[in-house]
Amino acid sequence: MPAVIDWDLAVATGVRLVRPGPQVSRDEAKNAVTELRRLSREAEGHVKEFTGIDSAPPEEATIVDRPGWIRANVDGFKVVLEPLTDKVGSSMPGIVSAVGSRITGVEVGAVLAFLASRVLGQYELFLPPDPDGNAPTGRLTLVAPNIVHAERELAVDPRDFRLWVCLHEETHRVQFTGVPWLREYLQSQMTEFLTISDLDLSTLLHRMRDVTDAVADAFKGGDSNIIEAIQTPEQKTILDRVTAVMTLVExxxxxxxxxxxxxxxxxxxxxxxxxxxxxxxxSRIDQIIRRLLGIELKMKQYAEGSTFVKAVVNEAGMAGFNRVWTSPNTLPTRQEISDPHLWMHRVLNSNALPPHNTQNGQNGQNGTTPPTNNDPNNPE
Incomplete structure (x- = not known):
């Protein structure tokens, strides 16, 4: 079956286009890698103690350079996009697929090159199966050149900054290894988002016009992004659920x-x-690209999600907040992220915490069915 995306070309393009990292000596590079590995394990203990989430035993982070981050993310993209590539590949003529796969390969590579100089670290949630066919639970990855570049640019204490970054990324590892259903839930939502696409030619042409409009709006300073431009109404419902959970975890x-x-x-x-x-x-061009790729939305997720967590912990304690990890039905909706009292009233059943705007409240988490209990990049 012809590939929908030429992944080898994506890697080659990304590696060729990515900017080089900061100049460091061999000893500086070795010391940075050693310290990041040590601090990643130290951070895990702090996170587990503070959050009260019982996660998997700590593991040293995988330390990569910018090309290494590109290669790792292509592996993750293959896993996430497999349902869509299977669907499209089976219905597309060979010559169209061959040409299109090279075009999309270059496009994916260019996007990864842009991101690879900005990402400090991430918890890689979707990895290729191991030789026995088992899906790994995930991997904590830190991009050493970007961390060194950021700490120099900000003129901050290197050890403090490195531990601070590790605390954020280790929180994601604790979340996804301590809440077994969370990874499966996200993957099922993303699979549904990808596979309900209507891929007839008329729809694709219409989506291309929407993408063009989104690009034009972004250059005018608007909030449009490519993801929102290409989604169907059915996909928007799913994306709202995914956005809510990613806002929570970030x-x-x-x-x-x-x-x-x-x-x-x-x-x-x-x-x-x-x-x-x-x-x-x-720069203005940098801001436009970030807006188009939805990175500005991710920045808002950090702030909105942090405000939600702080509000719930302040009023219900950490144990009350941790009820959020019970099942998909206890995850907050996007509306509840904006008004934490709605979530507390629905999930904690606290009459002492009356919800705001109760006429707009919801009784459940989007009607989703909890998956079985058998086991998503930190751009700046």
Whole structure:
């Protein structure tokens, strides 16, 4: 079956286009890698103690350079996009698929090259099966050149900054290894999102016009992005669920890194202030690309999710907040992320916490059926 995306070309394009990392000596590089591995294990203990989530035993982070991050993410894309590539590949003429796969390969490679110089780390949730056919639970990856570049640019304490980054990424590892159904839930939602696409020629042409409009709007300073431009109404419902859970896990990561920070990262206040300013910066072209790729939406997720977690923990305690991990039905909706009292009223049944705007409240989490209990990149 012809490939829908030429993954080898995507890797080659990304590696060719990605900017080189900062200049470091051999000893500096070796010391950075050693310290990041050590701090990733140290961070896991702080996160488990603070959150009360019983996760898998800690493992050292995988440390990569920018090309290594590109290769790892192509492996993840293959896993996530397999349902769609199987569907499209089986219905597309060979010559169209052959040409299209090279075009999309170059496009994917260019996007990865842009992101590879910005991502500090991530918990790789979707990995190829091992030689026995088993799906790995995930892998914590840190991009050493980007961390070194950021700490130099911000003029912050390297050890403190590295531990601060590890706290965020380790929170994701704790989330997904301590809440067994969460990974399966996300993958099922993403598979449904991809496979309900209507792929006839008329629809594809209409989507291309929507993408063109989104690009034009982004250059005018609007909020349009490519993901929203190509989705169907049915996909929007699913994307709302995925957005809500990703806002939760990203916000939880930001909340934990800053809550744990003062006791183990002495300069956390300085780091947070400088990093927040850096996130909002960049050239106009950089900002446009980030908006088109939905990265600006991700930045909002950090803030909105962190505000949700902080509000619930302040009023219901960490044990009350951890009810969020009970099942898909206890995950917050996008509306509840914006108004935490709605979630507390629905899930915690607390009459002491009346929901705001109850006429707009919902009784459940989008009507989803909980999956069986048998076991999504930190751009700045």
């Amino acid at each position: 916000g939880h990561g930001d909340y934990v890194m800053d809550a744990v920070g003062p006791s183990v990262v002495p300069s956390v206040a300085d780091i947070r202030a400088k990093f927040h300013h850096r996130r909002a910066g960049g």
